[in-house]
Amino acid sequence: MKRKLGALEKVDADLTSLQYKVRRDPQSYFEDHQQQYMQYQTLRDLLLQNPSTSDDTGIVRLNDLIDFVAHTADCYPKAAAPFADDLIQILSLHHDELQADLRDKMVSSLVLLRNKDLIDSATLLNTLFPILVSTHSKSLRALLFQKIISDLRSSNVKATNHRLNRTIQTVLFNLLTSDRESTKGLWAVKITRELWKRQIWADARAVDIMKEACLSENEKVITGGVRFFLGGDKEREEAADESSDDEIDMRTLRHQAGINKKTKKKARELKQAAANVKRKERKKSAPHPLNFSALHLLHDPQGFAETLFSRHVQNSKSKLSLESKLIVLQLVSRLVGLHKLTVISLYSYLLKFLTPRQKSVTSFLAILAQATHNLVPPDVLEPLIQKIANEFVSEASASEVAAAGLNAIREVCARQPLAMSDTLLQDLVMYRKSKDKGVQMAARGLLSLYREVGAELLKKRDRGKDATIALIAGGAKEQRFGEEAVGEIQGIDLLEQWKAEERRKRREAAGLPADAAADEVEEDEAENWNNWDVESDDSDDSGGWINVESDGEEINISDSEDEKENRPAAKKAKVAKSETGSKAQSEEPVQKQISKLLTSTILTPADLKQLRALQESAAVKSQMPGAKRAALLAARHADDAITAETIEAAAAIGKKSTKEEKVAMAKGDREEKHQSTAAKRKEKKESEGKSTTNKEKARKKNFLMTLGKAKGKNKRSLVDIKKTMKGHINRSKRGGKRGNKG
Amino acid sequence: MGSSAKKKKEKKKDFQKVKLKVGKTKAKAANHTNTSFKAKAIALKQQSISTHAPTVEAQCAHQLSLLNHKSDTQRRDSLAYLTTVISAHPPGLPLPQPASVIVPTVQRLVLDGSNGVRQQMLKLIQSLPKADIASHTDSLLLHTRAAMTHLSTDIRTFALEVLEWLLSVAGDEVVSCAGGWVKTLKCFLSLLGWQAEVGSKWSAMRTYGRGASDAKVQVKQMNTLAAFLRAGLMQPTATVTIGAGTGTFPLWQTEHHVLSERSNAFAHLNLFGSTRDEEAEMYEDREDRQRVFHELAEGAIAAGIEQSTKGGGELGRAGAYLRKAMKEGMVDFHRVDLL
Known part of the structure; x- marks a missing residue:
């Protein structure tokens, strides 16, 4: 009988095996490759006659040939040089007519050539990018986008490829600026955002592209750019966290490798995993890359905010929908708040939207709060606050509305306390007697805010103990417009006191008078230099510090010993210039002392650690409500945005939630039911349709069915055993049950 | 027992009375079986519902459309x-x-x-009128070349048959169309393994996919090459002269003013195509062809002939035939060269 042959066997047209052979021994198979290359050329010519034809004629398709030539191109770089040009030309001229799979094959072959380093990245990207922008096919766009991103990634892996990045950024920038009306700019936005997220582009040029996108004329492009500024950095952080999440458990892997069959593949996998873990460790211990947020990298934020506002928001000709206008406004207010810009017309623009009937009014309130900072003139803000108070906060309005209004006023006043007048404040504070819990809380928030920042605006009985004492003592000074607080290190006075105490103790131990002489003070200092990291060496995170002992000693010698030799010790107390800290001198104003410690010494890590410890020991103070609130405020980063939710939060306090909501809240995102691991495994096995073990089956078996067997095995009497044995012997004698007995 | 209570409850459930409600459809019985069905495709008994017999034209169009059919026999039958x-x-x-x-x-x-x-396809195009073939030569030749460089030996051999037929029908068009001369010559060279530039040191090159590269196939290849060279290099035998006489007295050189006989007479201008290189260029003139042949292939072919005549037998005879064709074609070229 004749053996049946497969189609490919019949015609020995097997490109895969030829490819394999060519790659093994390029010189010997040169002619065959040449022949296939010619075949490719003829088929290409055929295709070019009518690019939209399908290429599945016969048994060898152009698709396969392209694949073959691309895979073997690195073996004959000279012969296959025009191949890339062919592909580039065909793709850029006919990408819309070509069959989808052939087109995709061409794209991936081109990328393959790039990976084999036969063409450079710039050529590849300059080919793919115009197609990405102009093609009508969604699938091709997705493919090209992915390829472009991955190519940019791979060329930035070892070191940042500045040249390539710059060319591509210029291309994207030009795309945005050349035609401001078209949606094509969206691709620039998408690519930049993706690369930003992956931390490949983290420079000001990428931000510049996005800035240009924000200023375009197309709504989609605008919103894309604005959304990047509002959420791009958070996305980047999340992506960074995500990538570090998938951890490899080396112990289990090693254990498994010890038990399972040992193959080369397994060994390789283990090695790879170990290398991965090592790399991750190294990455973890490496200093965190300093990534600036996009908002901080902006060049000329004032100009940007002004143009954004005037072009997209204030301009009566702009056709943006309310939603897009809102996010543009959000960006503007974010910029204003973050960089403390002055866009005066923004506040008067917001004025007309501050009515309870306005759609998504809480967003407007949030925008107003965000756009407020301490350099906004109070008289600009005053009418806004007045309006919010009039429109939102009244006995007649709904409780949610009043709560939102009060909350918004509080947020604005927290940033610019001078915007409030005393009559209005006293009026608003009365709402803390309201029946609704949300309104109550919001009013209380306002009250406690002003107890801290401007108690004199409140009625006397509302001021509270602390504020009244401070007012009488004159400690709480009214902040004036434009005034900035003096910078200081929190707890530095504690450190100062502690140092003095230490010194005094040491002197007492040595039997000297408690007053410190200057030389000793300086000696102390030198000691500090020596103990650069004595006290902090137990913590791992400060491994980056380098011990510079010799320097410290030199300072010691050069400074204090000269003085010691030259002058008598008694005089030194008078010569002492800067150092204080003895008990006698501590009665001087605190302010002066702090500035002296800060300006005259360098704090060593040991000092800093002590400082931290002192702060912690002063925890009693931090338990007080005012301190708690301050900590909460400090925890909220200045970069974080205020959203509509912040404004609405107060209203939600009083709302009664349904039972389901309560139950869900109590449950959180825990697992529904608790199960042992064994039960989980069993369930998994069952769901996969697998059978149970014999042990399990035996355990499950009906009790009555097992009885007979159990009895038969164990409880046989000796007589029974004898009987069966005899039977057995008998049977074996006569040759089995049906023996030859007759 | 707990389980029995559960079972009791389940049993009770079976005998519960279904409540009827006004304005609602009646609840379906527990043992109700849904007999409706869905079909992904509907198969018709006959494909056409027209009662008239289709015309020959329609049938031909139908059969032409069946040439893409996946079954070999269907394609052959069509x-x-x-x-x-x-x-x-x-x-x-x-x-x-x-x-x-x-x-x-x-x-x-x-x-x-x-x-x-493939064989049936050859029969079909052979049955077409010769005049119609001439205008499709270039695309036919493209396919033939694709077949000549094919990975499969059978198809390569078959391509020679097609080319022979093409040369006999429209030899002039074959050698003068775009890429027809140089590219086909290169095809032949790679088929025969006679490379102009020899890169490797080994004298005997075993080539892949040409396991049965026996003498018979090579003879056929050489014969076809000879025919091709004859078509390209020989002096055109009969030049038709139109009105070369006194019949049209006031008009001289009429043949230059009438419409060209060839289809696509201005193809050499390449008005709409992409730019051509040396390979894809059209060589309409015999002298051009001779020159290109001399530059590209003559040496390689001569060396190949040498090799094959040494072998003697069928192969030697084919070699001699090829040499004769080449010599006859290049006779006057050498004279030009000498002058």
Whole structure:
């Protein structure tokens, strides 16, 4: 009988095996490759006659040939040089007519050539990018986008490829600026955002592209750019966290490798995993890359905010929908708040939207709060606050509305306390007697805010103990417009006191008078230099510090010993210039002392650690409500945005939630039911349709069915055993049950 | 026991009375079976519902569309049908489907995997009127070249048959169309393994996919090459002179003013195509062809002939034949060279 042959066997047209052979021994198979290359050329010519034809004629398709030539191109770089040009030309001229799979094959072959380093990245990207922008096919766009991103990634892996990045950024920038009306700019936005997220582009040029996108004329492009500024950095952080999440458990892997069959593949996998873990460790211990947020990298934020506002928001000709206008406004207010810009017309623009009937009014309130900072003139803000108070906060309005209004006023006043007048404040504070819990809380928030920042605006009985004492003592000074607080290190006075105490103790131990002489003070200092990291060496995170002992000693010698030799010790107390800290001198104003410690010494890590410890020991103070609130405020980063939710939060306090909501809240995102691991495994096995073990089956078996067997095995009497044995012997004698007995 | 209580409850459930409600559809019984069904496709008994017999034209169009069919036999049968229809057609009348429709659909089958289909395809194009072929030469030649460089030996051999037929029908067009001369020559060289530049040190090159590269196939290749060279290099035998006489007295050199006989007379200007390199250029002149042949292939072919004549026998005879063809073609070229 004749053996049946497969189609490919019949015609020995097997490109895969030829490819394999060519790659093994390029010189010997040169002619065959040449022949296939010619075949490719003829088929290409055929295709070019009518690019939209399908290429599945016969048994060898152009698709396969392209694949073959691309895979073997690195073996004959000279012969296959025009191949890339062919592909580039065909793709850029006919990408819309070509069959989808052939087109995709061409794209991936081109990328393959790039990976084999036969063409450079710039050529590849300059080919793919115009197609990405102009093609009508969604699938091709997705493919090209992915390829472009991955190519940019791979060329930035070892070191940042500045040249390539710059060319591509210029291309994207030009795309945005050349035609401001078209949606094509969206691709620039998408690519930049993706690369930003992956931390490949983290420079000001990428931000510049996005800035240009924000200023375009197309709504989609605008919103894309604005959304990047509002959420791009958070996305980047999340992506960074995500990538570090998938951890490899080396112990289990090693254990498994010890038990399972040992193959080369397994060994390789283990090695790879170990290398991965090592790399991750190294990455973890490496200093965190300093990534600036996009908002901080902006060049000329004032100009940007002004143009954004005037072009997209204030301009009566702009056709943006309310939603897009809102996010543009959000960006503007974010910029204003973050960089403390002055866009005066923004506040008067917001004025007309501050009515309870306005759609998504809480967003407007949030925008107003965000756009407020301490350099906004109070008289600009005053009418806004007045309006919010009039429109939102009244006995007649709904409780949610009043709560939102009060909350918004509080947020604005927290940033610019001078915007409030005393009559209005006293009026608003009365709402803390309201029946609704949300309104109550919001009013209380306002009250406690002003107890801290401007108690004199409140009625006397509302001021509270602390504020009244401070007012009488004159400690709480009214902040004036434009005034900035003096910078200081929190707890530095504690450190100062502690140092003095230490010194005094040491002197007492040595039997000297408690007053410190200057030389000793300086000696102390030198000691500090020596103990650069004595006290902090137990913590791992400060491994980056380098011990510079010799320097410290030199300072010691050069400074204090000269003085010691030259002058008598008694005089030194008078010569002492800067150092204080003895008990006698501590009665001087605190302010002066702090500035002296800060300006005259360098704090060593040991000092800093002590400082931290002192702060912690002063925890009693931090338990007080005012301190708690301050900590909460400090925890909220200045970069974080205020959203509509912040404004609405107060209203939600009083709302009664349904039972389901309560139950869900109590449950959180825990697992529904608790199960042992064994039960989980069993369930998994069952769901996969697998059978149970014999042990399990035996355990499950009906009790009555097992009885007979159990009895038969164990409880046989000796007589029974004898009987069966005899039977057995008998049977074996006569040759089995049906023996030859007759 | 707990489980029995549960079972009791379940039993109770079975006998619960279903409540009827006004304005609602009646609840379905527990043992109700849904008998409706869905079909992904509806198969018809007969494909056409028209009662008239289809015309020959319609049938031909149908059979042409079947040339893409996945089954070998179906393709072959369709080709056979078309062949019989065309060969039975009276020569004066127009064909049921014009050649400009038939040739483009049929020519792909040069590369078909099945031998039967290919043979039948050759029969079909042989049955077409010769005048119609000439205008499709370049695309036919493209496919033939694709077949000549094919990975499969069968298809490569078959391509020679097609090329021979093409040369006999429209030899002049074959050698003068774009890429027809140089590219086909290169094809031949790679087929025969006679490379102009020898890169490797090894004298005997075993080539892949040419396990059965026996003498017979090579003889055939050489014979076809000879025919090709004859078509390209020989002096055109009969030049038709139009009105070269006194019949049209006031007009001189009329032949230059009448419409060209060839199809696509201005193809050499390449008005709409992409730019051509040396390979894809058209060589319409015999002298051009001679020059290019001398530059590219003459040495390689001469060396190849040398090799094959040494072998003697069938191969030697073919070599001698080829040498004769080459010599005859290049006779006057050398004279030009000498002058």
